[in-house]
Amino acid sequence: MRTRILVASLCLAISATASAGESTSAYAELAADRVVGPADVVVLSNSVSLAQNAWVYLQSDGRYIPSAAAIATTRIFVDGAPVGNASVTDWSVSKSPQQHSYNNIAAVFLGAGNHTIELHASSQNSRSFTIGAESNLSALVNPAAAVATGSPGADTGVIAPNVAGMSSTSVLPTTNLVNLTVNAGAGQPVVALSSARIFRWGNAGDPLTTVALDGGTLPNNQASWSDNDMYEYAENQAPFFTQAFVPSLTGAHTASLVSTALPYAGENVQYRVGGDSTLVTLTGGMSVVGAASAPTDPHNVTNYICIATSQGSAGCPATGSDVIVTEGDIVVPAGHNGVVLVSGKTRIQADASDPGGQGFLYLTIDGIRRGSLGVQQLASPSSVSTRTLGTSYLAAGAAALTPGVHHVVLHASTTGSFIHLAMTRDLPLIWFD
Numbered sequence: 001m002r003t004r005i006l007v008a009s010l011c012l013a014i015s016a017t018a019s020a021g022e023s024t025s026a027y028a029e030l031a032a033d034r035v036v037g038p039a040d041v042v043v044l045s046n047s048v049s050l051a052q053n054a055w056v057y058l059q060s061d062g063r064y065i066p067s068a069a070a071i072a073t074t075r076i077f078v079d080g081a082p083v084g085n086a087s088v089t090d091w092s093v094s095k096s097p098q099q100h101s102y103n104n105i106a107a108v109f110l111g112a113g114n115h116t117i118e119l120h121a122s123s124q125n126s127r128s129f130t131i132g133a134e135s136n137l138s139a140l141v142n143p144a145a146a147v148a149t150g151s152p153g154a155d156t157g158v159i160a161p162n163v164a165g166m167s168s169t170s171v172l173p174t175t176n177l178v179n180l181t182v183n184a185g186a187g188q189p190v191v192a193l194s195s196a197r198i199f200r201w202g203n204a205g206d207p208l209t210t211v212a213l214d215g216g217t218l219p220n221n222q223a224s225w226s227d228n229d230m231y232e233y234a235e236n237q238a239p240f241f242t243q244a245f246v247p248s249l250t251g252a253h254t255a256s257l258v259s260t261a262l263p264y265a266g267e268n269v270q271y272r273v274g275g276d277s278t279l280v281t282l283t284g285g286m287s288v289v290g291a292a293s294a295p296t297d298p299h300n301v302t303n304y305i306c307i308a309t310s311q312g313s314a315g316c317p318a319t320g321s322d323v324i325v326t327e328g329d330i331v332v333p334a335g336h337n338g339v340v341l342v343s344g345k346t347r348i349q350a351d352a353s354d355p356g357g358q359g360f361l362y363l364t365i366d367g368i369r370r371g372s373l374g375v376q377q378l379a380s381p382s383s384v385s386t387r388t389l390g391t392s393y394l395a396a397g398a399a400a401l402t403p404g405v406h407h408v409v410l411h412a413s414t415t416g417s418f419i420h421l422a423m424t425r426d427l428p429l430i431w432f433d
């Protein structure tokens with residue numbers, strides 16, 4: 001059974017023959033599960049050849065699976081040097097280690113010539129784990145007219161947001177982690193992506209990250225939130241990754257990677273953010289860029305939709321159903337080379353009493369499965385713990401999109417036993433060239 005949860009779409013395509021992403025952009029995907037540990041392993045590799053100096057945007061989405069109490073780490077390398085964020089999941093002290101999504105991003109300015117881009121995986125404590133099949137590595141050459149990137153540079157001090165007495169729709173207090181200046185031409189769209197590493201440093205709870213603009217968090221149809229519950233039945237270090245799409249901006253603005261916490265009663269989480277956490281902004285020159293519809297809620301950090309029940313909960317699809325989280329149309333104009341990156345994100349949460357199972361996130365374009373598989377496994381007694389899932393795909397090379405309209409769908413599916421398993425719908429799907 002296929003269930004449609006959110007079906008309206010917003011498409012922004014600029015009619016122009018120029019395209020931002022170049023045909024030398026490259027995509028790689030893991031064909032089978034790969035065991036990692038204890039040594040560093042090159043999981044995927046791409047090569048790009050640049051006729052002149054250029055920015056290259058890099059993204060990897062996938063999943064890793066614990067086979068022991070590993071501290072699993074993925075990171076992108078360019079010409080042998082690490083770039084962007086390290087995506088770390090620490091199962092070493094978890095009482096319920098489960099399969100988990102990861103995300104890495106980076107933006108690098110490279111000189112003319114040939115460059116090698118690799119996804120590395122390693123275990124920080126010599127325990128093995130597995131990188132799941134369909135994990136990927138995208139290299140988008142010349143993604144925008146203006147590219148900016150930044151990181152904190154060093155691990156932050158302890159962050160302890162005071163959210164006592166607040167609700168899920170309150171304006172939450174935030175801590176700025178990275179600030180980037182965005183200079184937009186008249187009515188230009190802006191894309192921002194972040195990927196952070198957060199580790200518990202004191203009280204348990206739910207840290208949150210998102211992208212803010214000029215000091216304020218964006219509505220749910222312009223930015224996503226990322227969460228990973230931090231306590232002994234989840235993880236004490238984990239990846240946090242978000243995306244933002246502002247359809248029209250003019251002049252100078254400040255985009256920020258910010259953190260806060262979910263205002264759950266009785267929680268007062270304390271955490272630190274890794275110095276390699278990364279924010280990237282893309283402005284101008286994008287000729288195919290857009291987002292699928294999402295609620296316009298200004299501050300709702302728990303805008304859940306039910307995606308699965310095995311107990312007949314009213315209004316909730318049966319476990320195992322194919323659920324459409326959102327969908328939209330990518331319009332590729334004549335003369336465009338068809339290089340487009342598609343990125344999907346959501347958060348997942350079940351009930352505390354649920355036996356558990358798995359939640360999946362994936363993409364189709366024109367009805368064909370494309371890109372990485374986002375997975376979060378949930379198990380009693382910690383099914384209630386929230387995590388972030390991601391999926392992405394770069395249409396490039398022989399798989400570049402042809403001129404015309406291409407229908408992209410972000411799907412969710414499940415296995416297991418749940419009263420009502422939920423995912424969020426804050427900016428779940430964007431695309432850009």
